[in-house]
Amino acid sequence: MTRALMLSAALWLGVLPAARAADTQAPASAGFDSKFVQTRTLPGFSAPLLSHGVMRFDKTHGFYWEITDPYHYVFEMNGDAAKETLPDGSVRQLKPEQTPWLAAVQHIIVNALSGDRSDLERYFAVAVTPLPKGERVDLTPKPGAMAEAIVSIEVTESAPGHPEEIQIKETSGDRMDIRFSSATP
């Protein structure tokens, strides 16, 4: 039975690879507040999907992710409590057993954005490239199930803790660009 449980845990991380890098404890970052433009490139599609939104987090209010266009969607998480506001306006409370992976995702995003690399280094090979203004942090998954799903994560910062863009390349061919504007770290 234990082996079956280990298998299911590994499977879970196989599809949500970022979560394997995460812990459910809240990151120690001070806070972040920014608008963003998300560009999602899907293989076989002529044009990428564009969406606009707002992301912020702080210790008091937790993690807030809102898509404002082309439709409205909100994800909020504070501690173990999480809820979604769906495009039709309905609110969906997420079950406690569903929140760990959501917490994991918000954790890794927050870590990547806040410049806290110590935790990320456990799971990624971290390479920092100086840029004329700021630097680029390349996160390459270490060998394992995650490497089968994620090719790389790139974070471009104007300064440590001041992210401008995140690019996530997946082995499926999907690609995600999140470009931040008017960030308030």
Add this chain to the structure above:
Amino acid sequence: MSQPLSAAARWAIWAVSLSLLCGAAWLRLDHPINTDILAMLPAEQGPEALAAATDRSRDAFVHQVLVLVRGDDGRATRDAALAAQHTLTAEGLRVDDTGATVTQVLTLYKTHHFALLDGDQAARLSKGGAGALAADVAVSLASPAGVLSSFDTDPGGYLAGFLDSLPRPYADFLPDGPFMSALRDGKRYFLLSMESQGSGFAQDSAMQVTNAVHDARAAVAQACPGCGMQATGAPLFADAARSEAQTETLWLSAASMLLIMVLIAYVFRSLAPHVLAALQLVASVLAACAAVIICFGSIQILTLVFGTTLLGIAIDYALLYFAEYWFGDADPSCVMRAVRPGLYMGLLTGVAAFAFLLLAGFPALLQIAVFSIAGLLEAALVVVLIFPVTLTTPAQVAAHPAVGWPQRFIVAACRPSRWRYLLPALVLLISVPGWLKLTTSDDVRDLQQLPPELVQTDGDIRSILGQIPPPGFFLVEGEDLDQALSREEALFARLQPDLPDATTLGLSRFLPSQGEQAASLAAWNRVFAEPAALRTGLTHLGLPAELADHMQTSWRSASHEPMTAQSLFTAAPDLKRFVITESKGVALLSTVTGSKDIDAAVLAKAAAGMPGVIFEDPLAHIAATFHRIRVRTTWLVVIGYLLISMLLVWRYGRREAARMLYPPLLAMGVTLGALGWLGAPVNIFVVVALILILGLGRDYTVFLREGGASRRSPALAVTLSALTMLCSFGLLSLSQIPALHTFGLATLIGILASYLSAPLSLPPERSKTP
């Protein structure tokens, strides 16, 4: 008239018989000492699947070793965990390796992802059609978690949801390279889930695990001086129990032997009794061990510890012989003839009493019975064959005062006096409230002494992992696998309201039933039957209609067949462990885990009334088995005592036999009363002690009856026997193992009572003072 055997022939017969016995045992030897207390229980009765499920559940438990490496610095702690894992695997432990399996199972799940909607999702799509799917796609694209799921293989994120719903072993621990890790209170924890090879309770295997953990701890300290390591698992407990039992055996045997030797030296003042008694004891223990190994392949640790008590029993017959030879009236050549009636009668009744334990249906009692019968027979054989040809010249030791007082006690106790009736009546009166205070215990946990530090470590690790071992398991039977899966799904659904935080674990969590998969496929079919509606739904949300075409193409090219058990087992063979094939159908093994203790009654209630579902609580089952055996053994003792009564009636007549049976029964009553006053529960081992008390009390009355109160040697033999019994059995009351402690306490009280009441078996007479 037949010629008596020569000395050489007697030695040869004895040596050859013992050698043959030991040789046969050597050939049969599987592993010498078995510490598995569960193996002492009778084989499972009832449905074959239940027995198989019990074995499988037990195997998973006895092999698992959990190791936690902790430290402040994540990287250094990881290095320490790697060092620990390297050491553990190098020393024979197996590590969970699911890497290759994951890829294969993921591929399978991706292939059949349209069949994996859960009941709620299928209902939502069936009811909402294309609009519901469009909304779900929008959410999956918008959700922060959705950024990491592939639209191409998982539009709507349903597969991710399915994988997320799979049971996880430890809530806060996430797979982390070869480990699972978590951050708690600023410390990084790495979990190594290992399995021991071989039987977790076998001596070699348990020692191997203990040594490996010891070495791994050293490796951790070397790799990361500030890091710590904790480990738990059944093999560690088994090895600690074995080590403690062996240590106790050693000192109990040594103390017993020393006390007996001092006693013999004081009374007989000669080297010969030491040599002959040692020869007899070694031979009887050897024969006893050999007989057990021949019958069972190995010897249980508790049988071995009980075997130390045989030191007392085996010397009993020798003392009878020595007392007659050194201080009796018979010529050396006639000693055997003088002691033979008492010796044979004692042997006959002793073997008869133990033989009844063979019917108890309890492996531990079977072993003890075989051990004791073989030991008694060998001890008697040594006395009969060897003693007469070694003690051939008249003893040169004068009767000193200490030799006389046992007889004086017997004679004094046999004088007509109202105290012969009043004193036993008074003692019984005091015992009665004790009887009313008596409690019984059949819980196997009460029989063991678990090392406190291991218990503490186990608790700490379980607390950190947030997983308490389940109180039992379910057996879900069906005519075929799919019916069993459906029943398991229904069971888990029934459990959910009562145990919302618990994790259900069974094959249906990995393989939905055919019915559920069919409902999932039907829901998708309903959605894709209206291509235009899906396009409209997406565009209404501002998403391109092209997504609908992509999903439509994906649906057309995908497999519309449900995932089969065979394909899943090919990808993940470990999942076969959930399945037990029966002669008529299939059974599934499943359970529930959680971060808090789960009430077995809740699980039993959920199973009640569900067709084909059985909840099995192994500890309760074991306790029930102990109860059944305790009751059965008690009846066997009663029947055995009646048989012995008939033997005594045959030999001594009804009146004398009744008088001889009275003291042992009195001793038993006193023992039970004392146990009640002391708050010691009556368990199966107390019942065994009562058997011994009855047997010893009967021996004393037989020896006295055969020897008579007017002779010195029988009184001396009975007294020495009681003292040596106290040295061996009584010492067990000092044991740290609860089962042995209670056994020792009962025998200590019982032997004292048996000895003091033994003169009551003789008729009152105004004998001459010796």
